[in-house]
Structure formats: C-alpha cells, structure tokens
Amino acid sequence: MSTDPPSAIEPLAHDEPGRGSRSSGISYQDLLDTDTRTVPEVLRLQSARELPVIRVPIEHYTSRSFHDLEVEKVWKRCWQFACREEEIPEPGDHMVYEIAGLEALIVRDADREIHAFPNACMHRGRALKDHAGNSSELKCPFHGWTWNLDGSFKSLPCRWDFPHVEGEAYHLPEFRVGLWGGFVFINMSADAESFASFIGDLPDHFERWPLDKRYKQAHVAHLIRCNWKVAQEGFMEAYHVIATHPQMLPGIGDSNSQYDAWGNFSRAITPNMTPSPHLDYEPSQQEMLQAMITTSLDADPAFRVPEDMTARQLFAQMSRMQLQSSVPSVVHLSDAELNDSFYYTVFPNMHPWGAYNKITYRFRPYGNDPGSCIMEVIYLAPFLGKRPAPAEIHWLDFDQSWTEAPELGPLCQVFDQDTFNLPRVQRGLENAQHTHVTFASYQETKLRHFHSLLDKYIAA
Ligand code: FES
Numbered sequence: 401m402s403t404d405p406p407s408a409i410e411p412l413a414h415d416e417p418g419r420g421s422r423s424s425g426i427s428y429q430d431l432l433d434t435d436t437r438t439v440p441e442v443l444r445l446q447s448a449r450e451l452p453v454i455r456v457p458i459e460h461y462t463s464r465s466f467h468d469l470e471v472e473k474v475w476k477r478c479w480q481f482a483c484r485e486e487e488i489p490e491p492g493d494h495m496v497y498e499i500a501g502l503e504a505l506i507v508r509d510a511d512r513e514i515h516a517f518p519n520a521c522m523h524r525g526r527a528l529k530d531h532a533g534n535s536s537e538l539k540c541p542f543h544g545w546t547w548n549l550d551g552s553f554k555s556l557p558c559r560w561d562f563p564h565v566e567g568e569a570y571h572l573p574e575f576r577v578g579l580w581g582g583f584v585f586i587n588m589s590a591d592a593e594s595f596a597s598f599i600g601d602l603p604d605h606f607e608r609w610p611l612d613k614r615y616k617q618a619h620v621a622h623l624i625r626c627n628w629k630v631a632q633e634g635f636m637e638a639y640h641v642i643a644t645h646p647q648m649l650p651g652i653g654d655s656n657s658q659y660d661a662w663g664n665f666s667r668a669i670t671p672n673m674t675p676s677p678h679l680d681y682e683p684s685q686q687e688m689l690q691a692m693i694t695t696s697l698d699a700d701p702a703f704r705v706p707e708d709m710t711a712r713q714l715f716a717q718m719s720r721m722q723l724q725s726s727v728p729s730v731v732h733l734s735d736a737e738l739n740d741s742f743y744y745t746v747f748p749n750m751h752p753w754g755a756y757n758k759i760t761y762r763f764r765p766y767g768n769d770p771g772s773c774i775m776e777v778i779y780l781a782p783f784l785g786k787r788p789a790p791a792e793i794h795w796l797d798f799d800q801s802w803t804e805a806p807e808l809g810p811l812c813q814v815f816d817q818d819t820f821n822l823p824r825v826q827r828g829l830e831n832a833q834h835t836h837v838t839f840a841s842y843q844e845t846k847l848r849h850f851h852s853l854l855d856k857y858i859a860a
Pocket residue numbers: 521522523524525526540541542543544545
C-alpha cells in the first residue's frame with residue numbers, strides 16, 4: 401500500500417463565469433406552476449448553497465490506498481443503511497450486513513429493540529452468524545460461547561476454565577443504530593455525530609411519502625466491474641440521458657432537472673412528460689407519453705392522450721388510479737409527484753426516491769475490491785392491511801442482464817443501458833493519462849456535493 405497522502409479534490413479557479421447558467425426550456429419551478437393540484441412545499445425548496453466546481457483525482461476511483469482510506473474513514477465512521485426493519489420483524493431475527501470486508505450482526509432483541517454488533521465471537525473470533533435467520537440466543541458454533549439477544553453475556557462451556565471471563569467486559573461491543581423510514585442505519589464509531597444530526601431534515605422531505613409504510617417488494621443485487629462511486633454517480637444526474645437513453649428524449653426534461661444539496665443529502669428532480677430541450681422539434685403529447693410509459697409504468701402503451709389533456713395530466717390520472725387501492729391519499733397528490741423523478745442521495749451510498757416511485761438504490765464495494773461493486777435496486781411498494789413478507793435478495797452476476805430479474809419490470813432495459821457503460825468507465829479510468837475527472841457546474845451538483853463530503857470524511 402502506498403504511504404503517499406491521497407491527492408485531494410481541487411476547486412477550479414475559473415469557477416465564477418457561467419455561474420447560474422441554466423438550460424433552455426421550462427425550469428422545474430415554472431413547470432410546477434402548471435400543476436392541476438397544490439404542489440407541496442418540499443418541491444418548492446431550492447438549495448441556496450453554491451458548491452465550488454471541483455475536479456476529482458482519478459485515483460479516488462482506482463487506487464487501493466484510497467479504498468483503504470474509505471474503509472477507515474467512511475465505512476468505519478459514517479452512518480449507513482444496513483437493512484430494512486421489516487427484514488428482522490420478530491425477537492431473535494437477525495441478519496448480517498457486510499461492507500468492504502467488515503460485518504455487522506443486526507439483531508432484534510426480546511424487547512423488540514434493534515442492536516448491531518461486530519460479527520465476531522469474543523472467544524477466538526469466529527463470525528457469530530453466517531447469514532440471516534432467527535435464534536433465541538447468539539451462540540458461537542465453534543466452542544459454544546453464548547450471548548443474549550441484547551448482547552449481554554450468557555454462558556460458555558467449562559465455566560471452571562474461564563474464571564477470568566466475566567459479565568460486562570464480555571458484553572458484545574455495540575455499534576450505534578438509527579432508524580428512519582423503515583431503514584436500519586448503523587454507525588461503527590462511538591465518536592460519530594448523532595443519527596438525528598446526520599439525517600437532518602431528510603425526514604421532513606419524505607413526510608408525504610412515508611417509506612416506513614412500504615414493504616420490500618423486490619430486491620436485486622447486481623455485481624458490476626467498477627468502483628462503487630463510478631456506479632452510483634451514473635444514477636445521480638440526468639446529464640447522461642441524451643447519450644445513454646436517447647429513446648426517452650421526447651418525454652423527459654433531462655437538462656431541465658433541478659439539483660439541490662443540503663447537509664448530508666442531495667436531491668435531483670427530473671421532470672417527465674415534458675420534452676427534452678435537446679430536441680429540435682416539438683413532440684406531440686402522445687409522443688411524450690409513448691417515450692416514457694414503457695419505462696415508467698406497467699400500463700397499456702396503446703393509451704391515447706385525449707385532446708383536452710396533456711400527457712402530464714393523463715399520466716398523473718393513470719397513476720392515481722393505479723395507486724388508489726394502496727394509497728387512499730393519492731387523490732391529493734400533485735401531478736408533479738405522480739410524474740417526476742425525485743432521486744435523493746444520502747451520503748455515502750443510499751439513494752431513496754421520493755413520492756411514489758418505488759426505487760431505493762444502494763452501492764457498496766464488492767468485498768474489499770476498489771474495482772468492483774454491488775448495485776442494489778430495492779422496490780418499496782405501498783400496501784393496505786397486513787404487511788406482505790419482504791422480498792429475498794436476488795443476486796445477478798457480473799455478466800447477467802437486469803432482464804433476468806423480471807420482478808423489476810420494464811426498468812430492466814433502462815438499467816441495462818446504464819450499467820453497460822460502467823465497467824467501460826472503470827476501464828477508461830484505469831488507462832487514463834489525464835489525472836482528474838471533471839464535473840459540470842450545475843447538472844453534476846450531486847456528484848460534487850458527494851465528493852465534498854467524502855473529502856471531509858477522508859480528511860477528518
Ligand atoms: S470462537 Fe466462538 S466459542 Fe470459540
């Protein structure tokens with residue numbers, strides 16, 4: 401491992417010219433003015449901060465030494481999404497969360513409280529659990545040392561041989577646990593900020609779209625040959641639509657997207673059923689609908705936009721009808737909430753989508769390899785009545801197509817377009833003779849916000 405300090409991100413000197421420039425076409429805030437319903441305040445928010453335009457050293461995506469720093473400074477210190485509460489609903493339920501070679505054992509105790517422990521026996525270190533399950537106690541399979549579900553020490557065979565092993569000192573060390581939206585977050589550091597301070601105003605943003613009232617309808621994990629940051633950055637902007645998803649252009653306001661960043665999270669809003677400013681013609685309402693419908697909704701593509709409606713209004717109506725059995729309040733939701741894509745990023749690697757789009761993404765290194773990662777797509781669907789059982793994780797290997805996970809529906813083709821590029825980005829980065837990647841001043845706001853936070857953690 402190199403002992404050289406990593407090169408840091410760099411502010412670009414010619415930051416100011418062009419500051420405030422925006423794409424031609426209707427701005428997102430102006431589009432909201434055309435809504436047939438009252439638009440919630442959260443969609444009117446625009447972040448005030450102007451992040452510096454930075455460039456990021458390529459080695460942050462390729463080097464073993466930077467990966468090792470991320471393990472020490474980020475994964476061991478940052479709040480991170482470990483699992484859903486619904487995955488461990490009953491006392492004794494547990495699961496193993498793995499991140500870059502580290503493992504946390506997440507357990508629900510007899511009082512239904514959730515704990516997270518290092519997955520390591522305090523005798524000679526065997527991993528306490530190999531996978532998810534249910535047990536009334538935590539018993540190590542090697543020699544049988546046993547803990548209660550709350551981590552307190554219970555028993556060991558041949559007590560006479562261990563007079564030096566006593567109660568409190570052998571309580572399993574605990575990681576901190578935070579809960580939001582039905583997600584279990586953990587933090588491996590005792591010194592980290594509180595979860596409430598970390599998560600900030602994010603719960604307010606999701607007040608109208610409570611994710612704790614969803615169930616895990618699908619969970620697909622795909623291995624990809626690229627750094628985990630390369631992969632997630634492909635899902636944090638709409639700048640790539642013109643080259644990667646050109647079929648969508650009639651119905652997506654790609655470069656009219658709005659980008660915001662606050663505290664430890666950021667947001668992109670991409671308007672749908674509105675034409676891309678890249679087009680040199682004006683698509684009809686029907687063309688807008690047609691371009692998006694196969695990727696957005698399991699609806700009849702032969703659906704016609706009536707004369708007196710826009711594609712945006714029609715799509716909102718169709719979504720209201722589709723959702724009304726599980727979300728009675730859907731009648732009050734604005735057209736914007738039923739059409740547009742609201743993709744949040746919670747540092748470092750979680751991407752919950754707002755409104756009633758079902759997506760949450762998570763990106764993690766694959767084992768301890770800086771050159772490969774796990775991309776997870778989780779669908780959180782609303783339900784009425786008894787909570788359905790959460791979907792099991794479905795693994796896709798490096799060279800499989802997303803279409804081999806039909807539970808993800810028509811978005812599989814779009815995911816294939818997205819992930820086709822990613823190993824080729826990594827290949828390019830490994831071969832590059834230039835030293836930095838360059839970001840846009842506006843459309844890559846979320847990427848710059850992420851790298852500013854990453855820089856802060858690495859420097860701490
Ligand atoms: S290593 Fe766990 S009981 Fe020995």
